[in-house]
Amino acid sequence: MEILDATIITTALPIMARDFGVPAAHLSVGISAYLVAVTIFIPISGWAADRFGARHIFSLAIVLFVSASVLCGLSTGLYEFTAARILQGIGGAMMVPVGRLVVLRHLPKQQIVKAMAILTWPALGAPLIGPVLGGWIAQTWHWSWIFFINIPLGLAALIFTYLLLDNEKGEYQRFDIKGFILSGAGFGTLMAGLELLSSHPEAPLIPGALIALGVGVIALNIRHMLRATQPLFSLGALRYRTFRATMVGGSIIRIALSSAPFLIPLMLQLGMGYSPIEAGVVLLWLFAGNLVIKPATTWIMNQFGFKQVLIYNALLIAAGFVALALCTTQTPGWLLGLILFSSGMTRSMHLTVLNTLGFADIPQHKIRDANTLSAVVMQMTRGLGITVGALALTVATLLLAGSADAPALIDFQLTMGMMAIIALLSIVDSITLPNQAGRSILKKSGSSAAS
Template sequence: MNPGRRLALIVACALFIENMDSTAIATSLPAIAADLGTEPIALKLALTAYLLALAVFIPVSGWVADRFGARSTFMAAIAVFLLGSLACAASGTLEQMVAARFLQGMGGALMVPVGRLVLLRTVPKSELVQALSWLTIPALVAPIIGPPLGGLISTYSDWRWIFLINLPMGLLGLFLAWRFVPDLREPVKPLDWTGFALSGLGLALALFGFSSLGRHMVSTPVAVGCLLLGLGGMAGYVWHALRHPHPLIDLRLLVLPTFRAGVMGGMLFRIGIGATPFLLPLMLQLGFGLTPLASGLLTFVSAVGAMFMKTIAASVLKRFGFRRVLWVNALLASAMLAGFGLFRADTAHGVIMAVLLVSGCFRSLQFTSLNAISYAEVDPARMGQASSLSGMMQQLSLALGVAIGGYALQIAGAFTGHDYADASNFGWAFLTVGTISALSAWVMFRLPPDAGAEMAGRAEPGHEITDPKPAQRPNT
């Protein structure tokens, strides 16, 4: 087999088990909660713990690979992920599950970025596009398989098998990595340990405190204390990063208009979208009384829509341009997200699947556009820093989405006087996260009309597109 393709498939195995695990667990939250003796809404902590670990450790993945070698780091990351999977399967309390998911996230934070780094450093440029295309396959296929598989296991077996099925593929990945992944090393630059401590502890404490305010795991005073300490640590990192010559995460990149729009606007959009894998299975199972399997067989179609949109996204961007696609599509995707709250227990399943399918298309187009426009003005020397900051903010926004979605559900229950799991409360929760997501349209609308024109194939390099109708800019 072609070495580049073989390397891509090895990394793809790691990406597949990570994505499949994340989508399968969302479908099984009610079953897990019942077994652990806690409320399903409390398991938002298990979801946010994983995403938080990704946000904290992704920025140091490149340094770790250069310091200890790419193969050693990649194998260690797989091993940590598998240990986290075993710990998840053995969990008997909410606290144990949250800790195990954080351990899983530590492995995931190194596993895929380091694997992608190996590809970029070893595969010839003439073969790189083909190798990276192999890498995208599991990212598209796993979300299709994950929800039905998680539902099937939770309905007819024990939810713990969701984590145990990671072991065979993970062990195969370890063997293949040992056999075929080169142990690449690069000169190690000094790590910004102060920045890592401030950003890591700040993010961890702030998000844990915010997610725990619903009196899950710790008391409200402790949660508030963690939140305040975390915000202080994050503020300290901003002060530190703006003065350090080589900060862990270079916040000065946010002066670039397209990068700022992609990161900050993308954060608002992802907060809304990040709540969906948490709220939707709860609504279908707790609100409508569906089994986990029936729920998974409905929600997987969203990933099918996302896969279809990948095939035409480039053509859409070339036809309409980044700015128009980003702000219009943000409103459309957010409206459909808010519309999930209009589903009722007697809504035909075909209608639900059709809405989720179309929603997946809009969501995928937005993600593709955001991921591209973010790097339109970033020079090659700062691309690694830009990727780290963007990746960290993506995971942080998804974690915030889960937490905000849970709070919206609880607040709706308090106002309606019904239990939070009552079907009527989900409409308000989806409206809340959909509104937050829609706010991203204003950030995108403020982009220049020719933003990313070269990347979209709408202008020759070095030539700008002028706005032919400045008086009618919203309709251009």
Template sequence: MALLVAGAFFMENLDATVIVTALPDMARSFQATAVDLNVGITAYLLTLAVLIPASGWIADRFGHRRVFMVALAVFTLASALCAGSQTLWQFAAARVLQGIGGAMMVPVGRLAVLRNTPKSDLLIATAYITWPGLVAPVLGPPVGGFITTYASWHWIFLLNLPLGLLAMAFTWKLMPASAGEVEKRPFDVLGFVICALTCAGLLYGLDKLGQNPRDWHPYALLATSAVLLVAFYYHARRTPAPLLKLDALKVPTYRVTFNGGSLFRAMVSAHPFLLPLMFQLGFGYDAFTAGLLVLTLFAGNIGMKPMTNAVLRRYGFRSTLIGSSLVLTACTFFCALMTPATPLALILPTLLISGMARSMGFTAYSSMAFADMPQPLMSSANTLFSMTQQLAFGLGVAFAVIFLRMGESILGVDHDTLGSYHIAFAAIGVLTLLSMLDLWRLPANAGAHVTGHAAN
């Protein structure tokens, strides 16, 4: 079941990133500009952010298997509609429908795994589920470029059809039909609206801020989101049956994952976005060479996976996360020093080690999130985790764009230069360091009953 959910997660994340390299071809098909195609990416991400908060309640109300199968069906149908789109707005509408399926797919699948996995097997199950979040953003651009070059952009979406049907068949066989013994509660409509507007305003505001930092509209959106976030906090505290039970944040291991872990995931997601652009626009490499270099991150991700559980059992969550964050920070700062004269003998090992650190930290944070979570809070904790994880992916790219624009402003240029990428990587390195602040307060044996680590 964990592998099934991992497959769905991979399909969803790949779909979110694979179209980036296909935008010029798609724009020609729709008789639009490549920039106009951003509406398809934004519509998908905003739909995910808006609807994920409702996924926990829907799974508890209608059952894991039923909701997961419907989500797969919607996602598969929307993929067919994306491939058959004749206009830009048809494509945008199909992407919204695809986002509806994606918002229910992974959170509900993860919840089913968490509810049916003993604590002793949680590390292995979480490792299966989390690796697609690291692999798909790295594989997406080169895969999209290959499909677009040797077939057509339509196949990016058509390939989801057999995968979706196969996943539905396995869901019927492997996933429990009911949600189990869970608390039945009414749907928190007001909380859902406030939370959805907060997430949408945050993502859209940062996206617009990266495009034009001199415009006042993004700042107004971000200020409104901050006010709505405070309103949601007080609403959740005073409502008998809130959409998200914030009691999960009282669990120390979960709180660390929510705070510093979200910042870590955001910085991790910025690397696959910045590196291909720096190699092409800063180093002058062609798209194929840049894609091959970024695939070194993928090799690090995969190479680290067989060692992840052994490292966690040997060193525990706290030491492993501190070590991973320090290694990733060092690699990030080295990226801020790379130039076309830097030998590949230094670039490739740096990217490989960076991928290993990303994989180790990502898996450790995801496993620690639910290590101490009591069953009554599992659904709400999973929904909150899924929402913040999706936001972190979007925020990482948004911050990367903002840091690039900041670099251009500091250097006094109006276009991408190698120096602006160096400034962006330096800023990401600083934020990666800041993500570690929560870790120092964790006890050395945090989550030991999951890792089997015995602190000295």
């Protein structure tokens, strides 16, 4: 439910933009604001789950999320909608990390590969089912029902929470208020600057100042967390090379991957003339690719090792963006479907590898801090993916003398090329990984292959 709401509005953006009286690309703020709120409030989730119990916090998150969903559906303007999305993001921030923490807290190392493969399903499926469902609802009913459907889903989630989840508490420390304020202010300011720059490129001074301020505050927060005796979340997991690789190179390629569910529906509708439903149906090929490769991901990791898969799969992801950049209105439907199908396979493979490798060498007693840091960075890159995608589209329209209010197909083609370059940059970090990276959780046959 939480991951679904991050992208379900993508195919409905042109219709929502018409109702709000703004360009479709400007509604990226409605997606990124949600993800910014999730990122800022994730650190509270781990502390709150230990302090008050996982079931209580998870239930509170569901209630807040559903209430905010109703406000989203009742919105009549962009600012009102963005405010409701922020509130929705606060509720969403306490869902996924708490659920994953419950799973990882008592999980033996030998079961991490299998467990993370299962946990990756929502992250793969929801962003791809979302555009299909969102486009159908927006075109056949009204876009507000995209959010109202969370009411029955939320009620069902509450029932299962009380039936299946124990209110287990953990060891907790004093809450780091300074770290929370610095992290929220830093990332919020950075994202505000990027969003402002994408919507108003003609006046870069204020956005540039906000971006610089955000980066500066984030640097101060990192300095604070390294010195504090009880930081908001520990950065200690970054000492482990495998975890650090998923946070650095992994973040770079996640930005490119996260831009796809935002950019592709817009490209299909604004650049190629597809309807919201048609765009959503075409995206099903992306989801089909996820489904087909998923049963083989564990075998591939064991057979070739994490390093080789990260390098060569990143090349395939970049190739997928290049292929999309070459599509035109004359591209046959079967060929477009094949490109999306292949891209879905590489997307699924990479996210599974990153999620698995990140916890390969983390000791059990440091899982909570690693989980919190991982969740923060993952949500941050999801938000950056939407914002960077919107910014790249704006840059493309400027370079090609197009219109930011009505981008043409050639603008999207250049944007896809930019995303391919971002994907390729992640390989720099992957190359420096040891050949035996993560072998502790691979089968023996896979370890030998990885060398």
